[in-house]
Amino acid sequence: DTGVSQNPRHKITKRGQNVTFRCDPISEHNRLYWYRQTLGQGPEFLTYFQNEAQLEKSRLLSDRFSAERPKGSFSTLEIQRTEQGDSAMYLCASSPEGGSSYNEQFFGPGTRLTVL
């Protein structure tokens, strides 16, 4: 399968713990995005990378959240000191620089976080 993959698919943690999610984009895509989706809502943008550079961050991305894409390939999203309000589906998407699929974002299956 050459789509966007995310791990883990599910994560249950206790409030105050740190969690880290991984996203592997489609191999030739140099753009990578993180979104958060809560029940009954559409995805909300968190951050965007072009290659290894983090070019955009939403105000939703508090200082407890950090994202990296060290070699311009996979990305990690870390949440420190988790809160119950962090419970959501975290979606990763990637897109190519150009070509016919330019502007389309291809989404992974998501990581569902539950904070107890």
Next chain:
Amino acid sequence: AQSVAQPEDQVNVAEGNPLTVKCTYSVSGNPYLFWYVQYPNRGLQFLLKYITGDNLVKGSYGFEAEFNKSQTSFHLKKPSALVSDSALYFCAVRDIDQAGTALIFGKGTTLSVSS
């Protein structure tokens, strides 16, 4: 500010009937518009997009959408619904005249097709 409205939380249609899922948008500049579908426990799947050109856009699985600039709408349509079309549908917009690449999504519309 950019925004997307999907005025219906749920749309119910009978199999074989035409379906419409409504979307209106607000951007300060020119829009890129998208429809995505989400099945349970799966990520969003791209259906179609409007970038420029013909206002009627055809996409995957027999879906199409019509861009109407004067009404700032981008309604999703299909001439004959299938039970397998039952899913959650999201409209999204990006303002091409603004910096940034984030998509702004609506809240989603649940489509239920009965047999």
